[in-house]
Amino acid sequence: MPLPVGVAVERVTDLTSPLAIRAEVFIEGQGVSLADEVDGRDPDCLHWLMTDAEGPVATLRVLPIDADRAKVQRVAVLARARGRGLGALLMRFVLSDLQLQGFSRITLGAQVDVIGFYERLGFAAHGPVYDDAGIPHRDMDLTF
Template identity: 70%
Template sequence: MIMKTYPQNVIERVEDLTAPLAIRTEVFVEEQGVSLAEEIDGQDGACVHWLARDDRGPVATLRVAPMGTTAKIQRVAVLRRARGTGRGAALMRHVMAALAAEGFVRAKLGAQVDAIGFYERLGFVAQGPVYDDAGIPHRDMTRDL
């Protein structure tokens, strides 16, 4: 059997949404029970998509919705096999550096409450009350770039 190999630690912008949507479907729809209709919200075309790969293929994704000088980071998803490896944090750091280089001054996101600690370690600060998004408690967070 021929095994497809991928370069390690690759983080890139992507226009082909096949891998990002597959990751998001596995994480949000299959694992967390979000409906496919809520996950595929019609906003992907207005966003910039990022993908992280390891030596076995795509492992993490996110999308960014530009909002003036603020970048709204959305749909951050890491496959179960890559959680705890630092790939999600590496993706976030890479994207935030790229956003700063492009002139964005602030990043914001709606974090699942269970992931707030992850984002705090990346410099985000929680703001406002907890709210429901797709049946999952979330809280807004921001960070200067």
Template identity: 70%
Template sequence: MKLPTGQVIGEVTDLRAPLAVRAEVFIAEQHVAPAEDVDGRDADCLHWLVTDAEGSVATLRVLPQGEVAKIQRVAVLKRARGTGLGTALMRHVMDRLAERGFTSATLGAQIDALGFYERLGFQAHGPVYDDAGIPHRDMDRDL
């Protein structure tokens, strides 16, 4: 998918660029331990990457769980936050997941990002919990 601003969203199998974006966001900015981010599940996941003229700018992964798609590791570089890129990435991926037969999506949202996911149709449930030292809450939506 090509965006009007010249960014491109695509599914990838080479994980070097997604891991680099995740390292910048989660490890460098949020001080998540590398072993918490690279957890041995990447080979089981589908990965999407957004690039622009400057290089890789956003990524996420999806862990298939039957008909449920568990969206994880949503990361947007600081230079692209607030531009609508994260929303475009999520909408694109949810459309692709629905095309593949997934019926719902679930994710663990950082508390600071609840509003972002609510605007995409996700609904929070359950208690707040700690994931890698950051408060999270589970969210779901139909696809």
């Protein structure tokens, strides 16, 4: 999948930049507690980082659940980069990568105000709205 000039996405094991982005977006920007954001699951997850000409700009993590199912979590784009379609590009890149790795069912818990974003990527919402770290969420699924 082609990315805009100057934009790159890679799977990373050094979590310095992903954690910094998540802190800015979730802790500083949305008031999520440090305990809720840094939940101890990062070692169990796969992590991706998007950079642009100015440096790290977006991240997400994926928790493998079983051989064919994974859960996308902690999707975060810095405020300076929002509105450029980078979040959708990151998601499409990672979904393609997950499909190549053999995953066929992807789940996530979407903040209610961004459900439409995930629907445009093919996810379908189901179940009731629930609280996660003080923010209303709803579960969503995508099957390849």
